Amino acid sequence: MLYKKLSLVIPAYNEELTLSSIVELVVSTQLGNLEKEIIIIDDGSKDSTFLIMQELANKFKEVRIFKNEQNAGKSQTVKRGILESTGDLIVIQDADHEYNPSDLEEFIANFENNDIDLIYGNRFGKSNAVIYWQNWFGNRFLSFISSLFTYPIGGIWTNDMEVCYKMAKGNVFREVAQKITSKSNFGFEPEVTAKFAKYRLNGKRLHFKELPISYKPRSFEEGKKMSAIKDGIKAFKEIVKFNLLG
Numbered sequence: 001m002l003y004k005k006l007s008l009v010i011p012a013y014n015e016e017l018t019l020s021s022i023v024e025l026v027v028s029t030q031l032g033n034l035e036k037e038i039i040i041i042d043d044g045s046k047d048s049t050f051l052i053m054q055e056l057a058n059k060f061k062e063v064r065i066f067k068n069e070q071n072a073g074k075s076q077t078v079k080r081g082i083l084e085s086t087g088d089l090i091v092i093q094d095a096d097h098e099y100n101p102s103d104l105e106e107f108i109a110n111f112e113n114n115d116i117d118l119i120y121g122n123r124f125g126k127s128n129a130v131i132y133w134q135n136w137f138g139n140r141f142l143s144f145i146s147s148l149f150t151y152p153i154g155g156i157w158t159n160d161m162e163v164c165y166k167m168a169k170g171n172v173f174r175e176v177a178q179k180i181t182s183k184s185n186f187g188f189e190p191e192v193t194a195k196f197a198k199y200r201l202n203g204k205r206l207h208f209k210e211l212p213i214s215y216k217p218r219s220f221e222e223g224k225k226m227s228a229i230k231d232g233i234k235a236f237k238e239i240v241k242f243n244l245l246g
Contacts, residue, residue: 002112006034006104007087007170011077013043015095016052022097023056023063029101032108034089036062039081044071075180075188082177090174091167099164103213107167110209117172117206118196120158121165125212135217138232142239146193149243154197156208162189162235165213172201186231187238194242 008026012019019040026038040063042050053065066084068077082090089111091104099121107119124140143161150156168176176199182191196206 003088003108004035005037005087005089006031006108007037007039007082007085007090008093008101009078009081009085009090010038010040010093010095011043011074011081012040012045012049012053012095013071013074013077014045014047014049016045016047016049018096019049019052020056022093022095023060025097026093026101027060027062029104031101031105032112034108037085037087038063038093039084040065040095041077041081041084042067043074043077044068073183073187074185075182075191078188079177079180082173085170085174087170089167090170092164094164098216100214100216103165103211104167106211107165110211111167111169114209115207116209117201118156118166118168118208120160120208120210121163121213122158122160122210123163123213123215124159125210126214128215128217142190142232142235145236146190146239146243149239150193150197153243154199154208155205156193156197158193158208158210160210161193162186163213166192168196168206169201172196172199172206175199182238182242184234184238186235190235190239191242194239197243 040053042053050067057063057065110116139162143159146161147157176195179195180191182188199206
């Protein structure tokens with residue numbers, strides 16, 4: 001077995017309704033024979049998220065918890081979690097039930113059986129439900145624009161640049177994360193994708209793959225935080241910025 005430990009990085013901001021159940025699901029999901037390290041970072045929540053995190057850390061040996069004293073935004077929170085990780089593989093896991101952790105088993109199998117450095121999930125690769133069509137079209141458009149930059153540079157063409165499920169070799173993800181500068185909530189996605197495209201492992205481009213995943217979108221009433229128009233405009237600017245300037 002090439003890999004022994006998987007680090008799952010969970011950023012959490014006001015996720016008291018779903019955090020406990022998603023962590024329990026992650027713990028119970030068989031992901032190959034890998035040891036799990038579940039890193040939860042509270043980004044200055046105003047509800048009982050951190051208390052729940054403490055309970056989870058006492059209950060499960062896999063759980064490690066951290067807290068931002070002030071809200072730092074999702075990008076910097078994810079960055080912190082990646083840098084705190086120790087896994088041979090690292091993946092980002094949201095604190096709700098939009099994503100199914102069982103999909104990660106296929107990711108791991110591809111790392112084990114193929115010469116893979118980086119895998120992105122693709123929510124558009126399956127017949128998943130759509131709640132907000134503006135988000136659907138926005139994600140497809142942003143992914144296309146991002147890929148126009150990243151494919152010539154690093155051979156990365158992704159149909160779902162904004163996807164949560166990004167898994168990479170631990171040493172690669174930690175090195176790339178050190179260079180993340182975005183302080184916006186959703187700037188991590190275009191910036192890390194641009195940096196993966198520019199990264200060279202032993203002088204070579206990363207071996208990238210995309211896999212279809214299941215996706216159960218939640219509504220704004222259920223806690224969804226991304227706005228198609230406002231955050232989409234920011235993401236477009238960040239795609240151009242991080243691909244052209246660094």
